[in-house]
Amino acid sequence: MQITAHRLGRSQQSTLDRIASIAEPAARLVQQHMGGSVGHVELAVTGRSSIPDLIVQAHRPLVGRLDRRQVRLLRCYGTTTINPAGTLVIINADKCRRVSEIDKTVVHELGHAVQFARPGARNLLIRSLRNNYGIEAMTDAEAHAANRQVDADEVEAEQLERLARKLTQLT
Numbered sequence: 001m002q003i004t005a006h007r008l009g010r011s012q013q014s015t016l017d018r019i020a021s022i023a024e025p026a027a028r029l030v031q032q033h034m035g036g037s038v039g040h041v042e043l044a045v046t047g048r049s050s051i052p053d054l055i056v057q058a059h060r061p062l063v064g065r066l067d068r069r070q071v072r073l074l075r076c077y078g079t080t081t082i083n084p085a086g087t088l089v090i091i092n093a094d095k096c097r098r099v100s101e102i103d104k105t106v107v108h109e110l111g112h113a114v115q116f117a118r119p120g121a122r123n124l125l126i127r128s129l130r131n132n133y134g135i136e137a138m139t140d141a142e143a144h145a146a147n148r149q150v151d152a153d154e155v156e157a158e159q160l161e162r163l164a165r166k167l168t169q170l171t
Ligand SMILES: [Zn+2]
Pocket: 108, 112, 154, 157
């Protein structure tokens, strides 16, 4: 797993340090629990204002043209998406401050990485992105199926968060 920091302030250094120490054990826990691989993961730690740029960089080669204004600001703890090499996990260092929040978020997002590495998932995600960016519309049935998948993935990732307790015991 490749961990990168983007424009982090000094107050966010502890978030980066915690992520660096738990990322690999968290990936092992998640993979063991889900019975699948996280695949190629790039994990970016950054402040909220840099998140849209990272998403645009990840998506542009996958969908063709993409305007920076089409990506909105996120207020969440983290987000996971695909990039040309595999999966991009972004941790919002403005939100993730406490160890318990960091651990839960990393486990949750790595769960999405396993989901996105499952057969067929990547194609569906690219189709959804092209639909969402107004490049190529999905049919209603496809959009419905894609939304159902997003909902199911979210439920599964939330259930994984309890694995974060095991990281506290490890470190
Ligand atoms: Zn999620």
